[in-house]
Amino acid sequence: MATLTRRAKCYLHLARTAFPQRCVMSTSQSYPKITTHYTRFPRESDERWKDVNFERFADEADVVIVGGGPAGLSAACRLKQLANEQGKELRVCLVEKAAELGGHTLSGACLEPHALQELFPDWQERGAPLKTPVSTDKFSYLTEKGRFNIPVLPGMPINNHGNYIVRLGNVVRWLGEQAEELGVEIYPGYAASEVLYHEDGSVKGIATNDVGIAKDGSPKDTFERGMELHAKITMFGEGCHGHLAKQLYKSFDLRKDCEPQTYGIGLKELWEIEPEKHQPGRVEHTVGWPLNRDTYGGTFLYHLDEGAPLVVVGMVIGLDYKNPYLSPFREFQRFKHHPSVEPVFRGGKRIGYGARALNEGGFQSLPKLTFPGGCLIGCSPGFMNVPKIKGTHNAMKSGMVAAESAFETLFNEDLISNSPTTGLNPECYETRIRESWVWNELKSVRNVRPSFNTGLGLFGGILYTGLFYVLGRGFEPWTLSHGGTDNSKLKPATECKVIEYPKPDGEVSFDILTSVALTGTNHDHDQPAHLTLMDDKVPVDVNLQLYDGPEQRFCPAGVYEYVETEDGSGKRLQINAQNCIHCKTCDIKDVTQNINWVCPQGGEGPAYNGM
Numbered sequence: 001m002a003t004l005t006r007r008a009k010c011y012l013h014l015a016r017t018a019f020p021q022r023c024v025m026s027t028s029q030s031y032p033k034i035t036t037h038y039t040r041f042p043r044e045s046d047e048r049w050k051d052v053n054f055e056r057f058a059d060e061a062d063v064v065i066v067g068g069g070p071a072g073l074s075a076a077c078r079l080k081q082l083a084n085e086q087g088k089e090l091r092v093c094l095v096e097k098a099a100e101l102g103g104h105t106l107s108g109a110c111l112e113p114h115a116l117q118e119l120f121p122d123w124q125e126r127g128a129p130l131k132t133p134v135s136t137d138k139f140s141y142l143t144e145k146g147r148f149n150i151p152v153l154p155g156m157p158i159n160n161h162g163n164y165i166v167r168l169g170n171v172v173r174w175l176g177e178q179a180e181e182l183g184v185e186i187y188p189g190y191a192a193s194e195v196l197y198h199e200d201g202s203v204k205g206i207a208t209n210d211v212g213i214a215k216d217g218s219p220k221d222t223f224e225r226g227m228e229l230h231a232k233i234t235m236f237g238e239g240c241h242g243h244l245a246k247q248l249y250k251s252f253d254l255r256k257d258c259e260p261q262t263y264g265i266g267l268k269e270l271w272e273i274e275p276e277k278h279q280p281g282r283v284e285h286t287v288g289w290p291l292n293r294d295t296y297g298g299t300f301l302y303h304l305d306e307g308a309p310l311v312v313v314g315m316v317i318g319l320d321y322k323n324p325y326l327s328p329f330r331e332f333q334r335f336k337h338h339p340s341v342e343p344v345f346r347g348g349k350r351i352g353y354g355a356r357a358l359n360e361g362g363f364q365s366l367p368k369l370t371f372p373g374g375c376l377i378g379c380s381p382g383f384m385n386v387p388k389i390k391g392t393h394n395a396m397k398s399g400m401v402a403a404e405s406a407f408e409t410l411f412n413e414d415l416i417s418n419s420p421t422t423g424l425n426p427e428c429y430e431t432r433i434r435e436s437w438v439w440n441e442l443k444s445v446r447n448v449r450p451s452f453n454t455g456l457g458l459f460g461g462i463l464y465t466g467l468f469y470v471l472g473r474g475f476e477p478w479t480l481s482h483g484g485t486d487n488s489k490l491k492p493a494t495e496c497k498v499i500e501y502p503k504p505d506g507e508v509s510f511d512i513l514t515s516v517a518l519t520g521t522n523h524d525h526d527q528p529a530h531l532t533l534m535d536d537k538v539p540v541d542v543n544l545q546l547y548d549g550p551e552q553r554f555c556p557a558g559v560y561e562y563v564e565t566e567d568g569s570g571k572r573l574q575i576n577a578q579n580c581i582h583c584k585t586c587d588i589k590d591v592t593q594n595i596n597w598v599c600p601q602g603g604e605g606p607a608y609n610g611m
Helices: 006-018 070-086 114-119 168-182 243-252 328-335 392-410 413-417 428-434 437-444 457-471 512-517 538-547 585-589
Strands: 058-066 092-096 136-142 147-150 185-188 192-197 203-208 211-213 219-224 228-236 263-272 282-288 297-303 310-318 349-359 374-376 531-533 560-564 571-575 595-597
Touching: 058 070, 058 203, 058 392, 070 092, 070 114, 070 168, 070 392, 092 228, 114 392, 168 185, 192 243, 228 243, 228 392, 243 374, 263 328, 263 585, 297 328, 310 328, 349 585, 374 392, 392 413, 392 428, 392 437, 428 437, 538 560, 538 571, 585 595
Parallel strands: 058 092, 058 228, 092 185, 136 282, 228 374
Antiparallel strands: 136 147, 192 203, 203 228, 211 219, 263 310, 263 349, 282 297, 297 310, 531 595, 560 571
């Protein structure tokens, strides 16, 4: 166990002493090699790579944007708007790991159009796919058999008056069209896999990932090196829990003055229902059953108006839950059988499924946003308004503010000549975002999510929200703490009760593999698993022994599976990387933080159609 991380060693020690009955380690237990990725086993020391040419082609831009989501595309559009208005030459390149824009985008989504209105005041004339204004707003508390409606009053975060129900992937594709018309260079299917640095430590740009590597980590005949994209300023808009942002936090100590980020997992389905049940513009949210009062979460059900009787249904569960037997996917499937919900889906057809982690830390967890050579935008640093269950408008605005700041930096000769580093630091972005409505909005709701961590759980959170946010109009002289990272909240299995979930009926509820088939996810089987382990022994020795293998339940795509070893000596972890839908939950919730998500080959992953 010499290569165990310090945290994993602590858990293993606890397992051996406090819970010896669960530690049935044997010298006959085999540990097959799982992780072969070059981020764990450098190719420079691998004889199989000694004759391979590692040179990369490099290209130069003024600004490189990583991530073609709402934040990245809004930043790109705003940069080119400013350049075109002022007659400046500005090359803006955007890379997106999905095969097409919107392919990895998943959100509820009930869109607040504030930022869109600022970016494109004529968005309606341009044909933006906002077709369903909210007409009815419902909020309810569920018991196992009952439903109690709660009035949605003006000023409540959940009030959606003036918002639109959208399929966010379609909005992203439309934003991409606007960006290309403005002159942005967009490269879908290119996964940014590495941050590049100048000799002075500032960010130089990014490199896309290599292709043509076999599952055992050896080079194929088709091996091709990725390319480098250099920029004066690089913007990172990877979305929640970006794998490059994680590196930047450490390189520049960006999280030293904020709390750890906390997360939720959002699961969503798209249905075509019977026409007589369809109510276009209707928005429903619930809290309560099937979750207990100590598990943060809720559901949404939105009726779209897009020429067919479509509804989207989903559940968000805070990843600070304690019971390792909890399965977010199966809680979601169980919810659809509530007596007040199930009739909507009977006779209908499920046509889409997906899942994605989302930031829940809010104001307390915002890191430093700029560094020499670049900045963080959108859900990568975490601009989601949790009680609103919305982040797209804030993500877009952060991208726009970052673009204005980067533009000013790039064309300010004094800033350039006095820059202490080769990569430029758009420092005014920090000041401008604090002066924007994004900052005020997040500050006003900063205590809503952490208020659920009190002994009263759900009821304490609702009471707190009503007293201080609605009645007190956001005035609070203090700031509550989130109380630690999500992975640290999980309890040993012996302290928790096994949750018995009903079997899916195949009409309203479904199994994971049937659901994953609807995501269109695809990965080349013959490549190293991008779900890498810091130590291949930890899953069996710690996660399985002490926590009964929670990764086989918190993953919404059936990626992690414990199976019997071939020699019958015990169990081993099997990683079905081809199932991965890039939700990042495993990287967040893994109790020992032994899992590190890295990018697979560009163009792989889910292929969502307007999710």
